[in-house]
Amino acid sequence: MKLMSNDVHKPVRYGTSLKDSLDKVQFWRVFLKHYAHPLKDWVDLWPNNPTDYKEKMGKYAVEVRKLAMEIMEAITESLGIGPKYISNKMEEGMQVMAVNCYPPCPQPSLALGLPPHSDYSCLTIVLQSSLGLEIMDTKDDGSWRLVPEQKGSLQVHVSDHLEVLSNGIYRSVVHRVALNAEKTRISIASLHSLGMDEKMETAKELVNDQHPKGYKESSFRDFLNFLTKHDVAEGKSFINTLKIK
Ligand SMILES: O=C(O)CCC(=O)C(=O)O
Numbered sequence: 001m002k003l004m005s006n007d008v009h010k011p012v013r014y015g016t017s018l019k020d021s022l023d024k025v026q027f028w029r030v031f032l033k034h035y036a037h038p039l040k041d042w043v044d045l046w047p048n049n050p051t052d053y054k055e056k057m058g059k060y061a062v063e064v065r066k067l068a069m070e071i072m073e074a075i076t077e078s079l080g081i082g083p084k085y086i087s088n089k090m091e092e093g094m095q096v097m098a099v100n101c102y103p104p105c106p107q108p109s110l111a112l113g114l115p116p117h118s119d120y121s122c123l124t125i126v127l128q129s130s131l132g133l134e135i136m137d138t139k140d141d142g143s144w145r146l147v148p149e150q151k152g153s154l155q156v157h158v159s160d161h162l163e164v165l166s167n168g169i170y171r172s173v174v175h176r177v178a179l180n181a182e183k184t185r186i187s188i189a190s191l192h193s194l195g196m197d198e199k200m201e202t203a204k205e206l207v208n209d210q211h212p213k214g215y216k217e218s219s220f221r222d223f224l225n226f227l228t229k230h231d232v233a234e235g236k237s238f239i240n241t242l243k244i245k
């Protein structure tokens with residue numbers, strides 16, 4: 001069974017990719033994705049069940065967004081382009097919450113919860129209920145490192161649009177999700193980016209003769225259009241389509 005609401009342009013969508021149309025197991029995940037900023041524009045579209053979902057997720061979304069803005073300010077400051085360089089534009093930006101559920105898998109070594117990918121956003125902040133998230137160590141031949149389980153801690157990922165902005169000084173994190181046979185794992189990923197049609201460009205201040213511009217500009221809508229043409233399972237990455245070779 002495949003319960004996909006396939007239109008990636010919808011502000012609320014859900015799906016499962018436990019099995020594909022040939023009944024072959026692909027990725028062992030059920031998900032709900034919805035927009036979250038500005039809250040009042042989207043909250044009425046969120047699920048009514050569980051009854052406290054809107055209230056609890058609403059509070060979390062607002063708080064995690066504040067954190068994302070603070071971190072973005074620290075990052076652009078570290079790049080020497082000032083704390084407000086992108087946060088002003090992000091005020092009007094998008095926030096997508098991805099609520100992921102990975103049921104126990106009878107043969108966890110034969111499947112993945114999510115394939116290797118990087119996120120399109122500037123920053124992604126992940127809260128996980130148990131072990132499973134792995135990040136690629138690019139300094140060590142691309143081996144996978146398990147993100148430790150620390151109750152209440154948040155995992156912050158640099159994503160594609162920050163790589164573009166920083167002209168490659170910050171690199172987006174390639175990550176995947178491993179499965180386990182015993183318990184259901186839940187994660188909430190909060191993806192922060194510019195507005196739907198706002199193009200993310202490389203900061204001109206970070207382009208010079210030694211560091212020529214490495215990336216084409218793109219928007220969140222450009223990413224969604226990419227998604228309609230490519231399945232993440234194919235392994236084709238959005239950031240690679242932006243690189244100027
Ligand atoms: O489940 C996780 O820990 C990560 C989820 C994720 O990578 C995503 O939703 O993009």
Ligand SMILES: [Fe+2]
Nearest residue numbers: 117118119175
């Ligand atoms: Fe991700």
